[in-house]
Amino acid sequence: MQxxxxxxxxxxxxxLGLVLLAGVAALAVGMFWHASSFHGVVIEPPRTxxxxxxxxxxGNRFSLKALRGKLVxxxxxxxxxxxxxxxxxxxxxxxKSALGPAGEEIEVAFVSVDPDRDxxxxxxxxxxxxxxxxxxxxxxxxxxITVLATWNVTASRRDPxxxxxxxxxxxxxxxxxHTSGIxxxxxxxxxxxxxxxxxxxxxxxxxxxxxxAEAGA
Amino acid sequence: MRLLAxxxxxxxxxxxxxxxxxxxxxxKVESAxxxxxxxxVGAVYAQIVNRGGGDDxxxxxxxxxxxxxxxxxVVHEDGIARMVHHPExxxxxxxxxxxxxxxxxxxxxxxxxxxxxxxxxxxxxxxxRSGPVTLEAPVEPL
Numbered sequence: 583m584q585x586x587x588x589x590x591x592x593x594x595x596x597x598l599g600l601v602l603l604a605g606v607a608a609l610a611v612g613m614f615w616h617a618s619s620f621h622g623v624v625i626e627p628p629r630t631x632x633x634x635x636x637x638x639x640x641g642n643r644f645s646l647k648a649l650r651g652k653l654v655x656x657x658x659x660x661x662x663x664x665x666x667x668x669x670x671x672x673x674x675x676x677x678k679s680a681l682g683p684a685g686e687e688i689e690v691a692f693v694s695v696d697p698d699r700d701x702x703x704x705x706x707x708x709x710x711x712x713x714x715x716x717x718x719x720x721x722x723x724x725x726x727i728t729v730l731a732t733w734n735v736t737a738s739r740r741d742p743x744x745x746x747x748x749x750x751x752x753x754x755x756x757x758x759x760h761t762s763g764i765x766x767x768x769x770x771x772x773x774x775x776x777x778x779x780x781x782x783x784x785x786x787x788x789x790x791x792x793x794x795a796e797a798g799a
Numbered sequence: 800m801r802l803l804a805x806x807x808x809x810x811x812x813x814x815x816x817x818x819x820x821x822x823x824x825x826x827k828v829e830s831a832x833x834x835x836x837x838x839x840v841g842a843v844y845a846q847i848v849n850r851g852g853g854d855d856x857x858x859x860x861x862x863x864x865x866x867x868x869x870x871x872x873v874v875h876e877d878g879i880a881r882m883v884h885h886p887e888x889x890x891x892x893x894x895x896x897x898x899x900x901x902x903x904x905x906x907x908x909x910x911x912x913x914x915x916x917x918x919x920x921x922x923x924x925x926x927x928r929s930g931p932v933t934l935e936a937p938v939e940p941l
């Protein structure tokens with residue numbers, strides 16, 4: 583009788599242990615799924631997005647910190663870019679539109695990597711061609727170098743046609759090889775996700791809805 | 800007799816030449832569209848279809864709406880977009896379709912002269928064998 587009771591007790595402990603183990607495993611799987619179920623590339627661990635001490639559309643200093651509580655999408659490019667940059671900004675306009683009223687909670691910042699030709703006014707006109715709410719950000723000198731380094735972005739001027747070096751317009755017609763793609767900063771100011779420049783609209787919008795549902799700063 | 804021999808020789812040479820080039824190309828430009836950005840540059844995308852039996856090559860383009868038009872291709876490497884200029888042109892092989900599309904091969908308009916809000920741009924594409932092809936590319940909104 584005593585043996586039977588002990589055996590039942592051991593069985594009970596074993597079942598309890600298994601249930602607990604299953605619970606812990608489910609929690610771990612759930613957490614992993616939660617972290618990896620974004621469509622974009624998850625930046626792990628999330629870190630505070632480096633500041634963008636740039637001149638904004640209105641000629642005043644732009645501050646990422648001032649946008650805490652909103653999601654900020656950051657991309658790098660230049661206004662003489664006829665292909666990848668317009669494609670990126672067009673997609674972001676569509677993403678905001680796909681989010682409906684929640685799109686108001688999304689800020690889009692386009693950082694110029696071509697300080698020689700771009701100006702704050704030119705950038706403002708460029709981004710306004712896509713959406714008046716977009717921020718065109720201008721930096722130059724050491725500030726630009728710091729931003730490129732802290733965001734791990736590269737930009738290098740290239741003259742696609744070396745014979746142009748003999749031409750009078752050489753300083754007008756060059757391109758800038760640069761990191762394409764977009765970065766998403768969450769409401770707490772953390773760098774969270776990354777996408778290629780041609781990522782589809784709906785998966786980005788779906789990820790942003792999830793980030794909007796998180797607690798803000 | 801000598802004249803006949805010369806004529807036969809000429810016909811033979813031109814036939815051989817045609818063979819080497821793989822017959823005649825038949826090039827058509829479809830679905831052209833332009834994207835103009837406020838900074839004075841633009842891109843033109845299209846499908847170039849060669850239904851003929853011979854290869855061809857797009858060797859250049861011009862437009863009254865821009866200072867110059869260049870043949871470019873965006874190449875993506877390790878997350879970096881690199882613009883490659885193709886002064887040698889784009890090969891348009893026989894029985895093939897070459898896509899000029901966003902993020903890839905395209906015509907770049909430099910020094911835009913088109914009025915803001917222009918609805919279309921006129922372009923002339925120059926093919927090595929088929930010669931010039933002029934078209935109107937509708938401007939797509941950004």
